[in-house]
Amino acid sequence: MPPKPQIIRENGLNHSFCGLVSVGWLYQKIKDSFFLILGTHTCAHLLQNTLGVMIFARPRFAVALMEEGDLSASQPHLQELIDEVCQEYTPSVIFLLSSCTPEVIKVEFEGLARSLSRPDLPVLFVPASGLDYTFSQSEDTVLQALIPFCPVAPPEDKRVVFLGSVNEVIADDFLTEADRLGIPVAGFLPADHFHDMPPIGPGTVIAPIQPFVAKTANQLRNERGATVISSLFPFGPDGTRDFWEKLAQAFGKEIDLAEREAAAWERIREHTDLLKGKRVFFATDILMELPLTRFLRACGAEVLECSTPYINRRFLARELEKLEGVKLVEQANFDRQLRDIAELQPDLVISNILSTNPLVGKGVVAKWGTEFAFMTIHGWTGVNTLVGMFTRSIKRHRQLDPLGSDPVWTTGIMPSAPKVIPLVS
Numbered sequence: 168m169p170p171k172p173q174i175i176r177e178n179g180l181n182h183s184f185c186g187l188v189s190v191g192w193l194y195q196k197i198k199d200s201f202f203l204i205l206g207t208h209t210c211a212h213l214l215q216n217t218l219g220v221m222i223f224a225r226p227r228f229a230v231a232l233m234e235e236g237d238l239s240a241s242q243p244h245l246q247e248l249i250d251e252v253c254q255e256y257t258p259s260v261i262f263l264l265s266s267c268t269p270e271v272i273k274v275e276f277e278g279l280a281r282s283l284s285r286p287d288l289p290v291l292f293v294p295a296s297g298l299d300y301t302f303s304q305s306e307d308t309v310l311q312a313l314i315p316f317c318p319v320a321p322p323e324d325k326r327v328v329f330l331g332s333v334n335e336v337i338a339d340d341f342l343t344e345a346d347r348l349g350i351p352v353a354g355f356l357p358a359d360h361f362h363d364m365p366p367i368g369p370g371t372v373i374a375p376i377q378p379f380v381a382k383t384a385n386q387l388r389n390e391r392g393a394t395v396i397s398s399l400f401p402f403g404p405d406g407t408r409d410f411w412e413k414l415a416q417a418f419g420k421e422i423d424l425a426e427r428e429a430a431a432w433e434r435i436r437e438h439t440d441l442l443k444g445k446r447v448f449f450a451t452d453i454l455m456e457l458p459l460t461r462f463l464r465a466c467g468a469e470v471l472e473c474s475t476p477y478i479n480r481r482f483l484a485r486e487l488e489k490l491e492g493v494k495l496v497e498q499a500n501f502d503r504q505l506r507d508i509a510e511l512q513p514d515l516v517i518s519n520i521l522s523t524n525p526l527v528g529k530g531v532v533a534k535w536g537t538e539f540a541f542m543t544i545h546g547w548t549g550v551n552t553l554v555g556m557f558t559r560s561i562k563r564h565r566q567l568d569p570l571g572s573d574p575v576w577t578t579g580i581m582p583s584a585p586k587v588i589p590l591v592s
């Protein structure tokens with residue numbers, strides 16, 4: 168067994184993005200769902216600002232605003248609101264999301280969700296406040312809430328269920344690839360529609376495609392007896408090859424996708440040439456940092472630090488095996504990171520919502536990590552998009568910087584005059 172890399176735990180303050188943000192992709196994925204957040208004006212502003220760019224259709228989410236009077240009520244009254252939502256959107260399922268304020272005043276969400284549920288319309292409680300979770304983990308919580316609605320498959324039903332939310336393009340790619348390799352598919356969790364959740368039982372092989380769905384995978388293993396594959400996550404040619412080879416093994420097939428991987432690397436050679444030798448610093452909060460670091464290293468980049476809010480050692484075991492020699496930090500100390508960024512002068516910083524714009528304003532090439540959660544970067548189809556997300560920031564900075572290849576940093580101190588650079592590249 169390869170040696171495990173050492174993980175440094177700094178117990179820094181939680182600067183993670185709020186869990187409510189996952190609504191942005193989940194309401195689009197589960198097309199007959201509605202997400203109702205019991206929150207405050209702060210939550211409403213966050214969703215409006217973060218997801219505002221996506222409000223080109225009628226968004227199926229809303230914030231039930233808690234006013235002062237609600238703070239003393241033992242249970243907020245949501246029935247009228249639920250009736251309105253039903254009338255206007257006719258959802259098949261409503262997810263009731265908590266937020267900081269109701270959690271602090273201990274609203275009894277489980278009971279509230281039960282009292283609002285009807286036989287034809289379940290209301291499912293999802294804890295998703297900014298108090299406990301990073302934003303991507305709340306997808307895991309939504310998926311856990313869906314488990315009871317996955318039919319129980321008989322033991323002889325040996326098929327794969329892909330775990331994690333991806334859009335139609337990526338889902339089609341996975342279905343096509345599975346078909347090509349002769350791997351039978353039961354479906355995706357989550358499915359596009361609430362009543363189409365896949366059957367899961369002791370014969371089911373769970374293939375996680377998102378690195379932040381550990382709780383759901385674990386529950387399916389424990390409660391349904393399903394087998395969860397341990398592979399790299401399908402990001403980049405190396406991860407995608409390992410993912411499909413391990414999945415095929417679970418079905419008794421030995422396949423070698425070396426040629427496929429080599430062809431995929433060849434297709435992105437222009438990008439990997441640019442990334443070779445680049446020094447990248449992860450200071451973000453997406454829970455995708457480990458697979459992205461592994462991919463960047465395979466591209467020839469040097470990762471100076473890979474920090475992440477939380478590392479599930481078992482779920483990420485295969486990724487950890489590939490990260491020998493990388494400085495891995497859990498719950499990083501943000502101040503220490505800023506000092507290190509100033510001193511090490513990385514070529515690219517993958518940062519969080521708090522730090523991206525200030526870093527960019529200081530002339531650092533910084534990319535907001537949250538974008539990775541919204542982009543189609545999985546599997547063979549996602550390879551170009553994935554690598555382009557790293558190289559685009561570097562290329563754009565070069566184009567905008569009239570000094571060309573001059574170093575961004577001139578001393579160990581951040582330059583004070585900001586260059587003209589788009590806020591999020």
Ligand code: SF4
Pocket residue numbers: 185186187206207209210211213265266267268295296297298
């Ligand atoms: Fe802010 Fe908490 Fe509301 Fe999230 S849930 S927007 S962290 S107040």
